[in-house]
Amino acid sequence: MSIQALTCPNCGGSIDILGGGRQVVSLTCKYCGCVLDAEDDFKILAQFKKVKIPPSPFRIGMQGEIKGVKFTIIGMVAYSCSVGRTTGEDTWIDFMLFSPTHGYAWLSYEEGVLIFSRRTRSIPSQNMPRLSPKEKLVFEGKTYKFYESYFAYVTFVQGELTWVARKNDRVYIFEAIRPPFGLSLERTKNESEYSISEYLKAKDVYESFGVSREVSEGFHPLKPFSAPLLKAFSSVSAVFMAISAVIILFILIYKSGTTVREDFFSTRSRQINFHIDNPKHLVELEINTNVNNSWVYYDISVIDEHNEEVYSLGKEISYYHGYEGGESWSEGSRQTSAFFKVSKAGDYLLLFNAPENRHSVATQVIIKEGVIRPYYFVWLLIFFFAASTLYVIRYASYQAKLWKHLQDDDDD
Amino acid sequence: MIKFFIVLFSGLTLLSGYYTFNDIGLQDTNFSESIRSGSGGTSGYRHGK
Numbered sequence: 001m002s003i004q005a006l007t008c009p010n011c012g013g014s015i016d017i018l019g020g021g022r023q024v025v026s027l028t029c030k031y032c033g034c035v036l037d038a039e040d041d042f043k044i045l046a047q048f049k050k051v052k053i054p055p056s057p058f059r060i061g062m063q064g065e066i067k068g069v070k071f072t073i074i075g076m077v078a079y080s081c082s083v084g085r086t087t088g089e090d091t092w093i094d095f096m097l098f099s100p101t102h103g104y105a106w107l108s109y110e111e112g113v114l115i116f117s118r119r120t121r122s123i124p125s126q127n128m129p130r131l132s133p134k135e136k137l138v139f140e141g142k143t144y145k146f147y148e149s150y151f152a153y154v155t156f157v158q159g160e161l162t163w164v165a166r167k168n169d170r171v172y173i174f175e176a177i178r179p180p181f182g183l184s185l186e187r188t189k190n191e192s193e194y195s196i197s198e199y200l201k202a203k204d205v206y207e208s209f210g211v212s213r214e215v216s217e218g219f220h221p222l223k224p225f226s227a228p229l230l231k232a233f234s235s236v237s238a239v240f241m242a243i244s245a246v247i248i249l250f251i252l253i254y255k256s257g258t259t260v261r262e263d264f265f266s267t268r269s270r271q272i273n274f275h276i277d278n279p280k281h282l283v284e285l286e287i288n289t290n291v292n293n294s295w296v297y298y299d300i301s302v303i304d305e306h307n308e309e310v311y312s313l314g315k316e317i318s319y320y321h322g323y324e325g326g327e328s329w330s331e332g333s334r335q336t337s338a339f340f341k342v343s344k345a346g347d348y349l350l351l352f353n354a355p356e357n358r359h360s361v362a363t364q365v366i367i368k369e370g371v372i373r374p375y376y377f378v379w380l381l382i383f384f385f386a387a388s389t390l391y392v393i394r395y396a397s398y399q400a401k402l403w404k405h406l407q408d409d410d411d412d
Numbered sequence: 413m414i415k416f417f418i419v420l421f422s423g424l425t426l427l428s429g430y431y432t433f434n435d436i437g438l439q440d441t442n443f444s445e446s447i448r449s450g451s452g453g454t455s456g457y458r459h460g461k
Binding site: 228229232233235236237240243244247251281282313338339340341372373374375376377379380384 | 413414416417418421424425428429431432433435438439440
């Protein structure tokens with residue numbers, strides 16, 4: 001594409017003509033801001049006085065490839081929104097793109113996010129201005145959700161445009177989203193135009209247009225939710241959560257031990273004989289009592305065949321309950337367990353002694369062997385459950401941010 | 413990335429299995445003589461009830 005030179009009739013500054021196709025009707029002088037009529041001998045139509053160029057990494061004349069088509073930036077229009085728009089910054093820039101083979105398109109720049117848009121002649125089946133947020137809208141077979149509507153005002157114009165843009169020209173914009181795609185209706189006094197938009201990976205566009213400056217991306221409704229690392233973490237966690245649950249169930253059903261002795265007594269001391277065949281796994285001592293707003297403390301010893309103490313333990317069992325301040329309360333438990341191992345199979349003696357107890361307590365003792373405790377898998381299950389919910393929580397947070405303006409509207 | 417998490421979590425699961433089926437850390441601690449013979453072992457206020 002060749003660049004020709006023209007002189008501004010107002011300030012005499014040179015105006016680059018990028019040859020942006022037959023539909024270009026206005027040019028803007030980058031020195032004095034005069035908008036010139038390209039169809040009528042470059043007469044002055046309007047002027048943007050003392051308006052600074054909005055900051056962006058693009059400038060007119062840059063060339064690059066978007067979706068496989070080589071475009072030239074021939075013009076730019078900066079907008080500022082007023083009432084209604086609640087997401088993003090207050091200003092953004094639409095760069096007009098031109099390709100001799102593919103015509104005109106727009107590259108919108110806002111908070112580092114790049115959106116590619118093209119006009120469409122198709123019209124959605126529903127009337128966009130009558131839709132409420134989140135209401136569904138079908139367009140060319142795709143379902144969009146109505147997002148928001150707002151007024152936007154032209155604040156700055158530069159380069160070649162296919163219409164005459166004046167300062168403070170007002171556009172009423174209606175937007176529907178289907179990230180990374182969007183459908184928008186721009187309505188002015190004279191016309192209504194629909195556009196299809198698509199979120200672009202900024203890095204690719206910057207590289208193609210030769211932009212060296214990295215710009216961090218902000219939030220944009222067309223930017224799809226993406227957390228691949230978290231998704232992988234949560235997905236794999238969900239699978240392992242199921243595996244942990246199956247292992248716990250297996251242990252509880254098949255590895256909870258075999259009862260080798262059961263005894264019941266109401267005395268302050270007791271000797272219980274039992275035999276262990278499977279010393280490989282734990283022996284469980286289950287103690288059930290009838291303590292009621294009281295406690296019992298047992299000294300427990302396990303004696304082997306050689307009359308040596310192989311295990312000793314002190315266990316307090318206490319259970320208190322009552323009714324106070326309109327509420328029932330309880331603390332402690334009537335039941336407790338102890339787990340220990342013996343080194344070999346054989347006969348053992350269990351000694352119970354309650355030296356401090358004034359009253360006898362009805363006590364049931366159940367001894368089990370070959371017990372496996374799923375303790376570690378329970379913690380693993382909790383960990384995997386928490387990990388598997390992280391992605392869902394993050395997605396819910398994204399959705400909350402996406403539709404935050406609805407909440408704000410309700411608050412207003 | 414998925415493979416990394418699969419390997420990591422498989423390792424955690426195997427380690428848990430090893431600890432579980434070898435009863436590592438799952439026994440109640442052997443009660444020491446000094447505590448057992450003293451007045452401790454129960455919380456003091458309970459004795460008054």
